Amino acid sequence: MEQQGSVEDAVLSLTDVAFAYPGEGEVLHGVDFELGAGERVAIVGESGSGKSTLLHLAAGLEAADRGEVHLAGEALAGLDEAARTRLRRARVGIVFQSFHLIPTLTVLENVMLPLELATKAGAAERRERAARQLAAVGLADKEARYPEALSGGEQQRVAIARALVHEPALILADEPTGNLDSRTGETVFALLLEQVRATGCSLLLVTHSHELARRLDRVLTMRDGILQAVDSAEAASA
Amino acid sequence: MSGLVLRAWLRDWRRRPLQRLLTLVGVIIGVAVVLAVDLANQSAQRAFDRSMDEVAGAATHQVLGPASGFDEAFYRDLRMAGWRDTAPIVEGPARLPDGTTIYVLGVDPLAEGPFRGTASDIGDAPVQRLVTEPGTILPPASWFRDSGPAHEARVTLEAAGGTREVTVIDRAAEREAPDAEEDRIAGGSLWVTDMATAQVLLDRLGRLDRIDVRLAEAEVDALRDALPAELELVPVESRGQAARELAQAFRINLTAMSLLALLIAAFLIYNTQTFAVLRRREVIASLRLVGVGRRAIFGVVLLEALLVGVIGTLLGALLGIALAQVLVAQVAQTVTDHFFAVAVTGVTPRPLALAAVFLLGVGLSLAAAMAPAWEAARTAGPGGSGRGGLERRARSWAAWLALVSLVLLLAGSGLIVTGAGALVGGFVALFLLIAGFVLLLPWVLVWTLRGLAVLVRGVTLPRIAVRSLERSLSRSAPATSALTLALAAAIGVAVMVGSFRGSVEQWLGQALTSDLYVVPAAPASARAGARLPQDWTADLVARSGAVSVSTGSSQEVVSDHGLVDLYVVRPHADWLEYLPLLEAEAPREPLGHRLATEDAVLVTEPFAAHHGVEPGDRLSLAVPGGQRAFEVPGIYRDYGNPSGTVLMTQAAFARGGVPPDGVGSFGLRLPDGANAEQAVEQLEAWLAEQDHAALVTRPGDIEQESMAIFDRTFAITHLLRVITLVVAFIAILGALIALQMERAREFATLRSLGLLPGGVRALVVLQGGVLGAFAALSAIPLGLGMGWLLIEVINREAFGWGMDLRLSWAEVGETVLLGVGAALLASVIPAWRMARMRLVPALRETP
Known part of the structure; x- marks a missing residue:
């Protein structure tokens, strides 16, 4: 169990949250969790332990069966699908394990997409902000390329730029290095951390890697749908 | 092939029933239309032949005179001169109170034996009553079955001699042994009566229309020499020949329309089969991993197609037989209006036609699945190129197909210019041009979508929509081709019928110069x-x-x-x-x-x-x-x-x-x-x-009657046009569903980035609209070309009619709107499905 600060202060809070996929047993059992502004937290755990599900609930991609999820102070349970989507696109950036870039858009257009969806910025401003964000992840020269022309590491850097470009309060990263080799993974992770620090947003990272997790402010472990704090000795030995 | 492999493959049917249903619908409608048109044509043809045979009987020649007939005394003279195998006939159409046209055959039962057998011979009890009771008539047995009046009822007939009452005699009721062979075959529209009654009914008192003669080859000249100047001896087969040829031309037109429907159905089948394979590429990969060979993968896909073909063909045959009942009445009415009074009592599927359509349906399903099966076998297994590879190949194929299309277009144009092959040549040219145009479409579609993508640069969602269509060429091209074909057929037929109608109206205005x-x-x-x-x-x-x-x-x-x-x-x-x-x-x-x-x-x-x-x-x-x-x-x-x-x-x-x-x-x-x-x-x-x-x-009444006949003639064409559009609609619906399902991961990503459900709906509808607009705009040149060919080549060859080309832009516009509307309507279901899609499972899909 994990508790910190109040719901109002937290960027994300989950209270006694339970969830089951249709036709399956419960994946999360009464999870309580809070993420403060600017805080960077990692959740580690085995495959199928429920850590990605927690991320999906936090993003409002799934609705909790029980308990409450508050995102940026708003209770998701009280919002309809469209309102949840509006809240997500304004306050959240997501980095997926398998990048999820839109293959029919160029690199620049992929990064412009959240700005088009979430802000009222004009075309020129969108282009300028996206280009700046791409430059920040070191891909200024790849703007006009399509995702299929990039390496895996480059694609994930585009995904990071896309997640950050509209300056969300929270970045949700689901195994961002899971599809990359260790060297590229290390580079991408470092870039993610650097960008998160630079923008001051919160980060909730789901990963298998204890090594990466230890580099964040706090590490939690998910075991059979139950979220637990990790003491420093456990973290160090992992 | 392992039963488990088959089971792994076919169990997908339970998971995606809608997709399988769409494939089946394609086969069902395609087969049904072809079979229905064939059955209707054959039934009308049989009725036509039977009517001709019933009228002519076993005669080899006929003695004919002026339209108003000739003196019956001449028949007596002929018999007296020793020509014994002769039978006098008075014949003509008449109308029943319900408007049905029948054909009255007035015979001399004493002379009929060698010609039409017991159907009109004096040895038959019902026929004897014709002689002994004036004003009696023998309708076909089927008329009593279908129309209800009882044996010996009084029926009013309207014919050249005015309106008269006759007594109808039911052969079955008159005989001790009903259901004689001739009762069953004497269907059609031939009403047999004694010559004296026929002369009154048809205003031929003391006159004959013809004398049927049975002659040996050597006797022909002798009889010809014996005839007076106003009479002619003609071989039986020369009568009705022109009508036979024209009726055949009409049937060829219908068959061509039905084949067009089948071609559109083929696009639908190809589309759904390709999709069925692509969606199961994980299954293919897993099967390959456990050692299933490429040949087995190829086989299992074809086996599935065979199954779809067999089920679809059987259901299509049932639907076709039902549809034929509707069509046959239309075809028979046209033959009656223009050529000869026939009545079709029912549709009897011939085993040969059923076998042919079975082979066609199953063959088409297998042929349409051949490319996807090859694709499955080729790309199966780990490292297979999957969807991306297919689409890359589709784009490169588009360029090759464009080259092939040029050859076909040139060949078709050559046939038209040289006029080779007459009517069949005209149809071959038509199909070459259609095929050429359709094969050109994928290439044009690629460049149109690329152009559109440039136009909407900076507007992200429309750009996603058009780029996604371009990247799914294997899906979007067949769907637009199917819709283009259907719309072009609609425009072509509209231009032809409209031009024809306008020309006929103008001609009637010119021809009717009296008040x-x-x-x-x-x-x-x-x-x-x-x-x-x-x-x-x-x-x-x-x-x-x-x-x-x-x-x-x-x-x-x-x-x-x-x-x-x-x-x-x-x-x-x-x-x-x-x-x-x-x-x-x-x-x-x-x-x-x-x-x-x-x-x-x-x-x-x-x-x-x-x-x-x-x-x-x-x-x-x-x-x-x-x-x-x-x-x-x-x-x-x-x-x-x-x-x-x-x-x-x-x-x-x-x-x-x-x-x-x-x-x-x-x-x-x-x-x-x-x-x-x-x-x-x-x-x-x-x-x-x-x-x-x-x-x-008045001229107005004649015009009205003529135009009513005209409209009846083309009613069947309109019906086929509607069926074709339905198939095309299903094709585009199937393509859009497939397209959206394949792009589910992309849509889920967009949703996770903040696109609202309404945005997803708009995106899908936009894609439907783009495909519909492309198909509709492509259909205009093809449709106008088809209309021109139908007017200048097909109709001229088939009927010898020339007509002024009249373009009704309102109708062309209507068809364009219909196409875009159909595509938008077809996008409603996929749009609704995509907007309601659960995001997490879609996000987890393998790219």
């Missing part, structure tokens, strides 16, 4: 042979105040081109000003003089086309007074008779010394400002007192 017409009171199809007294002219003028009277009479005469329809006119003075002359050797004024004073005739456009006659040629016609050669100084437009007509002035006709023995119709021209209503009333009052039943009609 009132007096015609025999008989069904339209019976009027050609019916006659009114020649000496009515003065009375008609006196009663109506007409300033000019024209007359016209149709009859069949023997010519050096076989039996031809001759129309003898005594026209109004200015008639040539209104006659739509197409080609003439001389200006109208000297032409009128020549037609009146020399042996000269005009021929209609279909006549010229069927018989290869040109201005300046000569025609030998057997007119009263003997065979004479007539020059043809001109050709005129006429839609009245698809077989073609020879037009002769009464002055030329009577020059042989024998004036026409009656008039087919009188045309009365009233003075300017005359009260037509009053003239009609006075004429009707006078006609009511006459022995011959006649009625007064």
Whole structure:
């Protein structure tokens, strides 16, 4: 169990949250969790332990069966699908394990997409902000390329730029290095951390890697749908 | 092949029933339309042949005379001269109170034995009653079954002799052993009666229409020599030949339309089969991993297609038989309207037709699955190129197909320019051009979508929509091709029918130059042979105040081109000003003089086309007074008779010394400002007192009747057009569903980035709209081209009719809207599904 600060202060809070996929047993059992502004937290755990599900609930991609999820102070349970989507696109950036870039858009257009969806910025401003964000992840020269022309590491850097470009309060990263080799993974992770620090947003990272997790402010472990704090000795030995 | 492999493959049916249903629907509709048209054609053909056979019986030759018949005494003379295998006939159409046209065959039962057997022989009990009881008639057995009146009921018949009551005799009720073979085969529309009754019904007192003769080859010349000048001996097969050929041309048109529907269905099947394979690439990969070979993968895909083909064909055959019941009535009505009175009592699927359609349906399913099966076998296994590879290949194929299309387009154009192959050549050219155009579409689609993507650069969602369509070319190209074909067919047929209708209307306006017409009171199809007294002219003028009277009479005469329809006119003075002359050797004024004073005739456009006659040629016609050669100084437009007509002035006709023995119709021209209503009333009052039943009609009534026949003729084409559009709609629906399902991961990503459900709906509908608009715009040139080909090549070859091309932009616009509307409508379901999609499972899908 994990508790910190109040719901109002937290960027994300989950209270006694339970969830089951249709036709399956419960994946999360009464999870309580809070993420403060600017805080960077990692959740580690085995495959199928429920850590990605927690991320999906936090993003409002799934609705909790029980308990409450508050995102940026708003209770998701009280919002309809469209309102949840509006809240997500304004306050959240997501980095997926398998990048999820839109293959029919160029690199620049992929990064412009959240700005088009979430802000009222004009075309020129969108282009300028996206280009700046791409430059920040070191891909200024790849703007006009399509995702299929990039390496895996480059694609994930585009995904990071896309997640950050509209300056969300929270970045949700689901195994961002899971599809990359260790060297590229290390580079991408470092870039993610650097960008998160630079923008001051919160980060909730789901990963298998204890090594990466230890580099964040706090590490939690998910075991059979139950979220637990990790003491420093456990973290160090992992 | 392992049962488990098959099970792994086919279990998908339970998971995606809608996809399988769409594939099945494609096969079902394609097979149903082809079978229905074939059955309807065959049934109408059988009815036609049966009618001809029933009328002609076992005769080898027929002795024919003028349209009004010839003296029955001649038959007696013939028998007395030793020609024993002869049977006199009085025949003609009549109408039942419910409007059904029947064909009355008046026979001499004593002479019938060698010709039509017990159906009309005196040895049969029901036939004996015809002789002993005047006013009795033997309808076909099926009429009693279908229409209900009882044995010996009184039925009113309207024929050339006016309206008369007859007693109907049911053979089955009359016989001790019902269900005799001839009862079952004597369906159709032939009503047998004694000659005396027929003469009264058909206004032929003391006259015969023909004498059936059975001759050995050596006897033909002897009998021909024995005939008087006004009679001709013709072989039986020459009668009805023209009608047979024209009916066949009509059927070829229908068959072509049904094959087009099948072609569109093939696109649908290909689309769904490709999708079925692509969606199961994980299954393929897993099967390959455990050691299943490429051949087995290929086999399992084809086996599935075979299963779909068999189920779809069986269901399609059932639907086709049901649909044929609707179509056959339409086809039979057209044959009756234009060629010969036939009645079709039912559709009997022939085993051969069923076998052919079974092979077609299953073969088509297998052929459509061949490419996806090859794709599955080729890309199966780990490292397979999957969807991306297929799409890359599709894009490179588009360029190759464009090259092939150019070859096809050139070949089709060459066929048209050279005119090779006549009607069949015309259809081959049509299909080559259609195939060429359709094969060009993927390439055009790629470049159109690329152009659109440039246009919407910076507007992200529309850009995603068009780029996604381009990246799914294997999906979007067949769907747009199917819709383009259907819409083009709709435009082509609309242009052809519209041009035809407009030309017919214009022609009717030109041809009907009188204010009132007096015609025999008989069904339209019976009027050609019916006659009114020649000496009515003065009375008609006196009663109506007409300033000019024209007359016209149709009859069949023997010519050096076989039996031809001759129309003898005594026209109004200015008639040539209104006659739509197409080609003439001389200006109208000297032409009128020549037609009146020399042996000269005009021929209609279909006549010229069927018989290869040109201005300046000569025609030998057997007119009263003997065979004479007539020059043809001109050709005129006429839609009245698809077989073609020879037009002769009464002055030329009577020059042989024998004036026409009656008039087919009188045309009365009233003075300017005359009260037509009053003239009609006075004429009707006078006609009511006459022995011959006649009625007064106005040009408007004739136009209305003619246009009703015209519309009936093309009703079936409209029906096929609707079916084709339905198939195309399903094709685009299937393509959009497939497209959206394949792109589910992308849509889920967009949703996770913040695109609202409404945005997803808009995106999908936009894609449907783009495909629909592309198909609709592509359909315009193809449709107009098809319309032009139908008018200038197909119809000219099939019927000899020329017509002015009339473009109805309103109809073209309507079809375009229909296409875009259909595509938008088809996108509603996928849009709704995508907007409601659960995001997490879609995000987890393998890219």
